[in-house]
Amino acid sequence: MQPKRELTFTEGARRAQIVKAAIETIAEVGYGGASFARIAKRAGLSSPGLISYHFADKDELIGEVVANVYGTGSEQIRLRADHPMSSAAALLAFVEGSVAFYDSHRVHMRALVQIIHGYPQARERWVDRANDAELDGIEQVLTRGQRDGEFRDDFVPRVVAVLIRDQLSGALQRLLTTPDLDVASYTRELVTFCRLAVENRDTSRSSDV
Amino acid sequence: MQPKRELTFTEGARRAQIVKAAIETIAEVGYGGASFARIAKRAGLSSPGLISYHFADKDELIGEVVANVYGTGSEQIRLRADHPMSSAAALLAFVEGSVAFYDSHRVHMRALVQIIHGYPQARERWVDRANDAELDGIEQVLTRGQRDGEFRDDFVPRVVAVLIRDQLSGALQRLLTTPDLDVASYTRELVTFCRLAVENRDTSRSSDV
Amino acid sequence: MQPKRELTFTEGARRAQIVKAAIETIAEVGYGGASFARIAKRAGLSSPGLISYHFADKDELIGEVVANVYGTGSEQIRLRADHPMSSAAALLAFVEGSVAFYDSHRVHMRALVQIIHGYPQARERWVDRANDAELDGIEQVLTRGQRDGEFRDDFVPRVVAVLIRDQLSGALQRLLTTPDLDVASYTRELVTFCRLAVENRDTSRSSDV
Amino acid sequence: MQPKRELTFTEGARRAQIVKAAIETIAEVGYGGASFARIAKRAGLSSPGLISYHFADKDELIGEVVANVYGTGSEQIRLRADHPMSSAAALLAFVEGSVAFYDSHRVHMRALVQIIHGYPQARERWVDRANDAELDGIEQVLTRGQRDGEFRDDFVPRVVAVLIRDQLSGALQRLLTTPDLDVASYTRELVTFCRLAVENRDTSRSSDV
DNA sequence: AATGAATGAGTGTTCATTCAT
DNA sequence: TATGAATGAACACTCATTCAT
Numbered sequence: 001m002q003p004k005r006e007l008t009f010t011e012g013a014r015r016a017q018i019v020k021a022a023i024e025t026i027a028e029v030g031y032g033g034a035s036f037a038r039i040a041k042r043a044g045l046s047s048p049g050l051i052s053y054h055f056a057d058k059d060e061l062i063g064e065v066v067a068n069v070y071g072t073g074s075e076q077i078r079l080r081a082d083h084p085m086s087s088a089a090a091l092l093a094f095v096e097g098s099v100a101f102y103d104s105h106r107v108h109m110r111a112l113v114q115i116i117h118g119y120p121q122a123r124e125r126w127v128d129r130a131n132d133a134e135l136d137g138i139e140q141v142l143t144r145g146q147r148d149g150e151f152r153d154d155f156v157p158r159v160v161a162v163l164i165r166d167q168l169s170g171a172l173q174r175l176l177t178t179p180d181l182d183v184a185s186y187t188r189e190l191v192t193f194c195r196l197a198v199e200n201r202d203t204s205r206s207s208d209v
Numbered sequence: 210m211q212p213k214r215e216l217t218f219t220e221g222a223r224r225a226q227i228v229k230a231a232i233e234t235i236a237e238v239g240y241g242g243a244s245f246a247r248i249a250k251r252a253g254l255s256s257p258g259l260i261s262y263h264f265a266d267k268d269e270l271i272g273e274v275v276a277n278v279y280g281t282g283s284e285q286i287r288l289r290a291d292h293p294m295s296s297a298a299a300l301l302a303f304v305e306g307s308v309a310f311y312d313s314h315r316v317h318m319r320a321l322v323q324i325i326h327g328y329p330q331a332r333e334r335w336v337d338r339a340n341d342a343e344l345d346g347i348e349q350v351l352t353r354g355q356r357d358g359e360f361r362d363d364f365v366p367r368v369v370a371v372l373i374r375d376q377l378s379g380a381l382q383r384l385l386t387t388p389d390l391d392v393a394s395y396t397r398e399l400v401t402f403c404r405l406a407v408e409n410r411d412t413s414r415s416s417d418v
Numbered sequence: 419m420q421p422k423r424e425l426t427f428t429e430g431a432r433r434a435q436i437v438k439a440a441i442e443t444i445a446e447v448g449y450g451g452a453s454f455a456r457i458a459k460r461a462g463l464s465s466p467g468l469i470s471y472h473f474a475d476k477d478e479l480i481g482e483v484v485a486n487v488y489g490t491g492s493e494q495i496r497l498r499a500d501h502p503m504s505s506a507a508a509l510l511a512f513v514e515g516s517v518a519f520y521d522s523h524r525v526h527m528r529a530l531v532q533i534i535h536g537y538p539q540a541r542e543r544w545v546d547r548a549n550d551a552e553l554d555g556i557e558q559v560l561t562r563g564q565r566d567g568e569f570r571d572d573f574v575p576r577v578v579a580v581l582i583r584d585q586l587s588g589a590l591q592r593l594l595t596t597p598d599l600d601v602a603s604y605t606r607e608l609v610t611f612c613r614l615a616v617e618n619r620d621t622s623r624s625s626d627v
Numbered sequence: 628m629q630p631k632r633e634l635t636f637t638e639g640a641r642r643a644q645i646v647k648a649a650i651e652t653i654a655e656v657g658y659g660g661a662s663f664a665r666i667a668k669r670a671g672l673s674s675p676g677l678i679s680y681h682f683a684d685k686d687e688l689i690g691e692v693v694a695n696v697y698g699t700g701s702e703q704i705r706l707r708a709d710h711p712m713s714s715a716a717a718l719l720a721f722v723e724g725s726v727a728f729y730d731s732h733r734v735h736m737r738a739l740v741q742i743i744h745g746y747p748q749a750r751e752r753w754v755d756r757a758n759d760a761e762l763d764g765i766e767q768v769l770t771r772g773q774r775d776g777e778f779r780d781d782f783v784p785r786v787v788a789v790l791i792r793d794q795l796s797g798a799l800q801r802l803l804t805t806p807d808l809d810v811a812s813y814t815r816e817l818v819t820f821c822r823l824a825v826e827n828r829d830t831s832r833s834s835d836v
Numbered sequence: 837a838a839t840g841a842a843t844g845a846g847t848g849t850t851c852a853t854t855c856a857t
Numbered sequence: 858t859a860t861g862a863a864t865g866a867a868c869a870c871t872c873a874t875t876c877a878t
Contacts, residue, residue, distance in 0.1 A: 010841070032241035032327050036869060047844060052870050054841090117326035118241055123386075159391075159398050166379030174375045177332065182368070189368045193406040201410070219858080245852060256861055261853055263858095428862070450659035450745050454848060465865060470849050472862090535744035536659055541804075577809075577816050584797030592793045595750065600786070607786045611824040619828075637837075663873060674840055679874055681837095 015054050017043055019064050026065070027110040031118025062115060066126045069108045073101050087145030088199060092191050094138070095168065099187050102172045110176050135161050142198065151198045164194060224263050226252055228273050235274070236319040240327025271324055275335040278317045282310050296354030297408060301400050303347070304377065308396050311381045319385050344370050351407070360407045373403060433472050436461055437482050444483070445528040449536025480537055484544045487526045491519050505563030506617060510609050512556070513586065517605050520590045528594050553579050560616070569616045582612060642681050644670055646691050653692070654737040658745025689746055693753040696735045700728055714772030715826060719818050721765070722795065726814050729799045737803050762788050769825070778825045791821060 007015070021043035026034040036048035036058070045051070055061040085093070102109050115122045138161040145151035171190060174181060216224070230252035235243040245257035245267070254260070264270040294302075311318050324331045347370040354360035380399060384390060425433070439461035444452040454466035454476070463469070473479040503511070520527050533540045556579040563569035589608060592599060634642070648670035653661040663675035663685070672678070682688040712720075729736050742749045765788035772778035798817060802808060 008840075014841080030241075030327055030329055032239075035867075037867080046842075048868095049844070049870075049872090050842065053843095058869065114326055117323060118239060120239065155398060155401070156394070159394055160402075162383065162395070163379075163398055163402060166383045167376050168379070169382050170375030170377070170379030173378045174371060177337075181371075185365065185368050186371065189364055189372055192364070193369075193372055193402075196406045197402040217858095223858090244850075246850085255859075257851090258853075258855085258861070259859065262860095267852065426861075432862080448659075448745055448747055450657075453846075455846080464863070466847095467849075467851090467865070468863065471864095476848065532744055535741060536657060538657065573816060573819075574812070577812055578820075580801065580813070581797075581816055581820060584801045585794050586797070587800050588793030588795070588797035591796045592789060595755075599789075603783065603786050604789065607782055607790055610782070611787075611790055611820075614824045615820040635837095641837085662871075664871085673838075675872090676840070676874075676876085677838065680839095685873065 011054065014050075015064065018045075018051055018054060018061070019068050022061055022065050023068065023108060023111040026114050027107045031114045034114075059121075062119060062122060063126060065111060066115060066122060069105075069112045070126075070130055072105060072108060087141050087148060087150050088195065091138070091141050091145070091164075091198070092195060094141075095164065095194055096187055096191055098168050099171050099175070099183070099190065102168075102175050103183050106175060109172055113172070113176065131165070135165055138164055145198065149200055149202075152200050155198070160198065167194070220263065223259075224273065227254070227260055227263060227270070228277050231270055231274050232277065232317060232320040235323050236316045240323045268330075271328055271331060272335060274320060275324060275331060278314075278321045279335075279339050281314065281317060296350050296357060296359050297404065300347070300350050300354070300373075300407070301404060303350070304373065304403055305396055305400055307377050308380050308384075308392070308399065311377075311384050312392050315384060318381055322381070322385065340374070344374055347373055354407070358409055358411075361409050364407070369407065376403070429472065432468075433482065436463075436469055436472060436479070437486050440479055440483050441486065441526060441529040444532050445525045449532045452532075477539075480533055480540060481544060483529060484533060484540060487523075487530045488544075488548055490523060490526060505559050505566060505568050506613065509556070509559050509563070509582075509616070510613060512559075513582065513612055514605055514609055516586050517589050517593070517601070517608065520586075520593050521601050524593060527590055531590070531594065549583070553583055556582055563616070567618060567620075570618050573616070578616065585612070638681065641677075642691065645672070645678055645681060645688070646695050649688060649692050650695065650735060650738045653741050654734045658741045661741075686748075689742055689749060690753060692738060693742060693749060696732075696739045697753075697757050699732065699735060714768050714775060714777045715822065718765070718768050718772070718791075718825070719822060721768070722791065722821055723814055723818055725795050726798050726802075726810070726817065729795075729802050730810050733803060736799060740799070740803065758792070762792055765791055772825070776827060776829075779827050782825070787825065794821070 018039065022034065022039050025039045025042050029038065036051045040046075040048045040051055051061065055064070112127075116127055135158075139157045142151060142155075142157040142161055146153045146157065167190070171186070174186070175183070227248065231243065231248050234248045234251050238247065245260045249255075249257045249260055260270065264273070321336075325336060344367075348366045351360060351364075351366040351370055355362045355366065376399065380395070383395070384392070436457065440452065440457050443457045443460050447456065454469045458464075458466045458469055469479065473482070530545075534545055553576075557575045560569060560573075560575040560579055564571045564575065585608070589604070592604070593601070645666065649661065649666045652666045652669050656665065663678045667673075667675045667678055678688065682691070739754075743754055762785075766784045769778060769782075769784040769788055773780045773784065794817065798813070801813070802810070
């Protein structure tokens with residue numbers, strides 16, 4: 001988890017600058033188009049060689065980019081399964097928070113998506129773990145909701161967890177594709193969608209949430 | 210819309226052969242890895258130059274690939290809004306059919322997804338139009354369902370249409386990512402998801418679907 | 419032993435031209451200095467890329483260079499152990515022939531030496547086998563000569579074979595280092611050197627060679 | 628010949644440290660692979676720039692390396708032409724001593740050989756002079772031996788001197804190439820080789836060596 | 837005396853594309 | 858129609874060297 005050695009202040013700043021330029025470049029021209037030359041130009045560096053000076057190779061740079069994106073979002077949208085709110089509230093807050101994060105970090109998210117598609121190793125190296133953790137969180141909330149009678153008990157939690165996760169994937173794609181999307185109403189419908197899909201219609205029980 | 214000139218039979222066959230090889234290659238190694246050399250090798254051509262001979266440039270080849278993929282799927286999963294079935298049945302059949310198509314055409318769909326991410330221009334050039342048409346179809350069914358009282362009347366059809374479309378995007382991602390997915394149960398939950406989300410809960414009406 | 423596929427006439431000519439330029443370049447500036455750019459310039463090619471077009475990578479080019487050098491020399495200096503001459507005559511003819519070959523192929527030999535030192539894999543990949551074969555040949559002649567009483571019987575054939583082989587190495591170095599060496603007298607002394615070193619001084623026997 | 632300015636103690640130590648690391652690095656990865664970065668890492672320096680700080684350029688560093696290697700060996704294996712031993716004894720002691728030195732200084736010698744091949748200018752700049760001095764020494768001993776009747780008088784001293792020098796080259800190559808060589812028996816045969824090759828067969832004289 | 841950041845030329849290799857045959 | 862040879866720009870990455878601090 002710790003970097004191999006301490007970074008000087010200058011080095012840290014340069015790396016951050018390069019990572020930022022890499023994110024923007026990848027978001028704009030895709031992973032394949034994001035050459036060191038283009039990234040260097042965007043970062044205002046004199047030479048692509050400077051990137052190689054600060055990063056061992058392209059893989060390390062991309063790893064840093066991914067870490068940066070995940071690091072930015074990790075806490076803002078984490079599921080609060082331990083929170084004293086109802087399972088439904090926790091789930092819907094997660095969905096809403098995720099979309100809000102995607103919306104406010106479109107460039108970061110676009111870069112991440114581009115990397116996943118353009119650099120297949122990225123998935124197994126960095127992405128899968130984060131996705132699995134997210135899925136686990138959703139599954140736990142769903143299971144708790146079923147146990148408490150908030151949610152229908154006729155679905156398999158893991159399957160529905162995957163489904164919700166995929167819906168967020170779909171929402172992300174939309175956000176990246178449709179710049180002028182009415183995010184508010186989209187989010188409202190999405191949350192309703194999820195609520196209706198999982199809630200227990202047995203009114204005698206679902207009302208006491 | 211019309212090709213500049215008539216194609217001879219041989220020429221058409223060659224183009225089809227190249228397009229097929231391009232689809233397989235892109236699906237396998239991504240857009241970035243699908244060089245003319247690799248495509249030519251897979252197609253059994255003697256030289257990458259032959260591709261340039263039959264297609265003006267890479268853009269034209271990719272355009273043909275996209276057209277081919279859309280052409281393959283267009284009829285199999287078109288929404289039958291004019292069909293004498295209930296709106297709910299039509300919608301769910303569309304969702305189910307779409308996933309089934311994705312499942313049975315993973316190579317085509319993977320190529321399409323790779324192109325969208327690796328060649329950003331592809332979206333505005335070819336993809337957006339097809340997506341809009343699909344959205345229009347879904348919207349019409351939703352509107353009809355609301356009018357007929359099958360569906361809740363408290364959602365904006367276009368927004369929910371987008372939402373459903375995006376769910377299919379998410380499902381496609383899942384299919385391409387998880388080769389051994391239990392497609393049957395995934396589809397079942399997805400259809401249930403959509404049904405619960407749009408149906409009118411007023412039992413006196415929703416029961417006769 | 420056979421190339422993977424037939425080469426066209428043009429391709430064969432180009433490869434030969436490139437190999438020739440590579441040999442000259444390596445001989446002149448060493449393995450490390452022999453970049454594709456320099457080789458291409460010497461061969462009159464428009465771009466270093468053309469070398470990559472004809473050879474899979476630098477390793478293949480170097481392999482061809484080594485093969486070319488060995489191919490050129492293989493028959494001219496092979497030891498004729500089966501020849502109906504005395505062992506001493508065979509040995510000395512081999513020594514003399516080797517030096518003559520080195521002398522007349524200084525550029526080739528210089529390239530070979532440079533490769534051996536600049537590209538360590540070359541040794542185990544291509545060189546060791548040839549050297550071993552050469553050593554085996556010398557050893558056989560020495561053994562035969564001992565059996566027939568031509569040579570002293572108080573040396574271990576393999577050790578002296580190595581020694582003679584190394585003397586040829588030293589002679590090669592000299593040839594490459596001293597352009598105006600008096601090769602004739604050098605060779606004469608070298609042959610004498612070897613003869614005196616191995617011959618049996620028992621005059622009753624050594625006189626009838 | 629003189630350094631431009633006096634070196635401080637610290638500076639001298641640093642240069643020595645760098646030269647040592649350079650020798651080891653060159654011996655290990657060859658001249659081509661011995662970048663300032665690698666040398667600096669082996670020397671435990673913080674930056675390759677420090678090498679440039681202490682040496683004007685790579686040429687100066689290599690010059691120092693060569694000087695160091697020659698300096699190490701110069702006294703240990705110098706021919707003692709003025710020594711009160713027979714010429715044959717002096718010659719054979721020189722041969723034996725040279726091989727022993729090579730054997731005990733393989734790293735130094737390997738570095739030297741690598742430099743000679745990887746940096747062609749090295750020969751004329753530093754190596755040739757040393758070699759000529761060595762040759763002169765051998766030639767003197769040979770001449771003396773001929774005059775005294777110890778050696779055959781039918782060879783040209785300079786030519787045979789070159790020949791013996793070259794045999795040492797060959798022996799060095801062998802040592803560097805064959806790590807597990809039986810040095811003792813190799814040396815014994817080599818000495819015998821040389822003795823037989825130069826000694827005067829007139830038994831009345833050659834026996835009293 | 838030393839550091840670490842920076843530079844720009846150079847490395848082998850791949851690319852889409854062109855063109856004579 | 859098709860081939861295979863050729864082109865030159867681009868790729869990630871390494872190099873010896875410089876320089877402000």
